[in-house]
Amino acid sequence: MNTTCKENNKNPPKALIKHALMASFLALFIFSISFSGIYLQARNSLQNIVSEKEAMIMSLLQNILDEALNTTFQASLLLEAHCDNQTTGQLKRMATLAPNIRSVNLIQDNYIYCSSLFDQELSKSDQTYFEVDDTVFIKTHNYFNPDEKILFISHRQGERYAIASIDIQYIKKLLNTLSNHIPLTITLNNRQNVTYSTGYSPETKGTRIALNSDNQQLTITSVLSEKMYLSYLGNSFALPVILSCIIALSAGIMFYQYLNRPLSLREALYQAVSNDDFIPLLQPIVNPHGDICGAEVLLRWNHPKQGFMMPDQFIPLAETTGLIHKMTSQALSKVKNHLIEHQPLLPDGFHLAINISPEQCNDLTFYEDCQHFLSSFPNGKIQLIIELTERELIQSTTRAIRLFDKLRTLGAQIALDDFGTGHASLSYINQFEIDILKIDKSFIRKIGSLDRPSHIVDNVVDLAERLNIEIVAEGVENLTQEAYLKQRHIQYFQGYLYDKPLAPEIFIERLARQSRKQPCPEGQRTDIIV
Numbered sequence: 001m002n003t004t005c006k007e008n009n010k011n012p013p014k015a016l017i018k019h020a021l022m023a024s025f026l027a028l029f030i031f032s033i034s035f036s037g038i039y040l041q042a043r044n045s046l047q048n049i050v051s052e053k054e055a056m057i058m059s060l061l062q063n064i065l066d067e068a069l070n071t072t073f074q075a076s077l078l079l080e081a082h083c084d085n086q087t088t089g090q091l092k093r094m095a096t097l098a099p100n101i102r103s104v105n106l107i108q109d110n111y112i113y114c115s116s117l118f119d120q121e122l123s124k125s126d127q128t129y130f131e132v133d134d135t136v137f138i139k140t141h142n143y144f145n146p147d148e149k150i151l152f153i154s155h156r157q158g159e160r161y162a163i164a165s166i167d168i169q170y171i172k173k174l175l176n177t178l179s180n181h182i183p184l185t186i187t188l189n190n191r192q193n194v195t196y197s198t199g200y201s202p203e204t205k206g207t208r209i210a211l212n213s214d215n216q217q218l219t220i221t222s223v224l225s226e227k228m229y230l231s232y233l234g235n236s237f238a239l240p241v242i243l244s245c246i247i248a249l250s251a252g253i254m255f256y257q258y259l260n261r262p263l264s265l266r267e268a269l270y271q272a273v274s275n276d277d278f279i280p281l282l283q284p285i286v287n288p289h290g291d292i293c294g295a296e297v298l299l300r301w302n303h304p305k306q307g308f309m310m311p312d313q314f315i316p317l318a319e320t321t322g323l324i325h326k327m328t329s330q331a332l333s334k335v336k337n338h339l340i341e342h343q344p345l346l347p348d349g350f351h352l353a354i355n356i357s358p359e360q361c362n363d364l365t366f367y368e369d370c371q372h373f374l375s376s377f378p379n380g381k382i383q384l385i386i387e388l389t390e391r392e393l394i395q396s397t398t399r400a401i402r403l404f405d406k407l408r409t410l411g412a413q414i415a416l417d418d419f420g421t422g423h424a425s426l427s428y429i430n431q432f433e434i435d436i437l438k439i440d441k442s443f444i445r446k447i448g449s450l451d452r453p454s455h456i457v458d459n460v461v462d463l464a465e466r467l468n469i470e471i472v473a474e475g476v477e478n479l480t481q482e483a484y485l486k487q488r489h490i491q492y493f494q495g496y497l498y499d500k501p502l503a504p505e506i507f508i509e510r511l512a513r514q515s516r517k518q519p520c521p522e523g524q525r526t527d528i529i530v
């Protein structure tokens with residue numbers, strides 16, 4: 001017991017690790033929920049900002065285009081006139097008055113013949129050759145400025161055109177100023193689909209936000225990538241992210257503290273049952289030759305903080321809370337799993353004794369548990385023994401008698417535990433059909449002593465013989481006791497002389513050793529596990 005407790009204190013108990021994991025999971029869960037909310041909010045916010053910027057740029061561009069269209073319309077009125085000083089003067093005036101226009105030109109047969117940039121009529125040459133593409137289009141014009149792209153707006157009248165040019169540098173500056181690092185593309189929706197973008201390559205993947213002008217001449221597009229969303233989140237939503245981190249962490253810590261709060265024994269017991277924290281130890285029952293022919297199931301509570309706890313510390317509470325039903329059921333199931341795996345090691349008719357409390361005598365689900373247990377083994381492999389303790393008064397109700405009858409039909413036997421310690425020993429024998437008497441260790445301890453040595457043992461043996469009831473002597477601790485009991489032809493022995501209650505794995509090892517017919521070395525007859 002002590003050894004096991006010490007080991008438990010050395011390592012962080014499993015429960016603490018489990019609680020830490022649960023608390024971390026909660027913190028992570030809260031953080032992911034709140035972070036997702038913040039992230040969605042950041043996405044919406046960035047998308048709104050981009051839409052607003054697009055609308056603003058669209059409106060400014062539309063103004064520039066309207067102004068240029070208006071200018072070309074006015075210039076088209078000069079298309080019939082000669083390109084003389086008066087015409088060029090008017091063209092210059094138009095270009096000067098419209099702030100975004102750089103030049104106004106008149107074109108016939110794809111040649112510029114009159115321009116606000118020159119005073120006289122221009123003759124046809126390579127430099128004056130100009131093909132009009134659409135109403136709005138971009139071109140590199142080798143005559144005016146060979147290195148720069150220029151946005152042109154045209155107005156057609158018959159075979160002639162009036163065109164106005166807008167420096168694209170101006171639009172670029174406008175975009176750079178307004179977009180504020182949000183990459184934007186302006187597309188002219190003519191057949192060439194000329195694209196002008198700022199800051200990113202058009203194939204960037206992400207959310208596409210596009211705005212078309214009313215006359216479908218322009219589209220402004222922005223593609224927002226995941227990286228942009230995250231950097232916007234980092235810049236504009238850092239505080240909410242930090243706060244959600246703090247909240248999640250605090251919730252995790254609080255939950256951890258709640259899980260590790262000092263529990264009342266009752267709360268701890270409820271938790272232990274739901275965590276299945278009970279370990280059924282098996283104490284060997286031997287025959288007069290010292291061979292293991294059975295075992296008694298004795299529960300230990302593997303308490304997360306206090307280590308192994310003995311039955312007297314929790315069985316009474318388990319009885320008053322009713323948890324004893326579930327605990328017995330869990331114990332039977334665990335023992336079944338251990339024994340089933342090592343069936344060949346079990347001698348036929350292996351005695352498996354399980355303690356039940358008085359309240360379980362009215363519980364028919366206990367019958368179902370026993371039925372399930374026995375059905376897992378071949379017929380006759382296990383002799384199930386139900387131990388009724390004499391310490392508490394068992395009511396001989398019809399329900400209890402029905403339960404015992406049903407158990408007996410399964411082949412189970414009824415043993416009277418702690419025989420002689422209570423007040424009802426004889427009346428129990430009278431009321432219930434008892435198959436086995438367990439002589440209490442307090443009487444066995446007296447064997448060989450001077451103080452009323454073994455009279456009670458002798459009387460119990462006589463009584464059992466007369467009633468044809470088998471006897472288990474419990475609490476056999478030394479060879480004097482064993483020799484005396486053997487002399488009295490007692491059938492079964494249980495006590496520290498043979499082994500203490502053992503962890504099921506160790507009990508199986510003992511059985512394996514016995515099946516190899518290797519008797520236990522003298523010094524190893526008992527084990528530290530209780």
Ligand SMILES: Nc1nc2c(ncn2[C@@H]2O[C@H](COP(=O)(O)O[C@H]3[C@@H](O)[C@H](n4cnc5c(=O)[nH]c(N)nc54)O[C@@H]3COP(=O)(O)O)[C@@H](O)[C@H]2O)c(=O)[nH]1
Nearest residue numbers: 298299311315355356357417418474475476477494495496
């Ligand atoms: N309803 C349930 N009651 C249960 C269950 N498991 C245990 N119990 C009850 O607790 C009582 C005490 O059990 P435990 O502390 O495990 O003590 C047992 C043995 O360890 C001890 N023993 C066995 N041999 C010796 C020995 O040589 N010397 C010595 N000093 N003690 C010894 O005796 C107890 C065995 O008890 P018994 O049942 O009377 O055979 C226990 O009595 C149960 O009533 C449970 O699952 N349900």
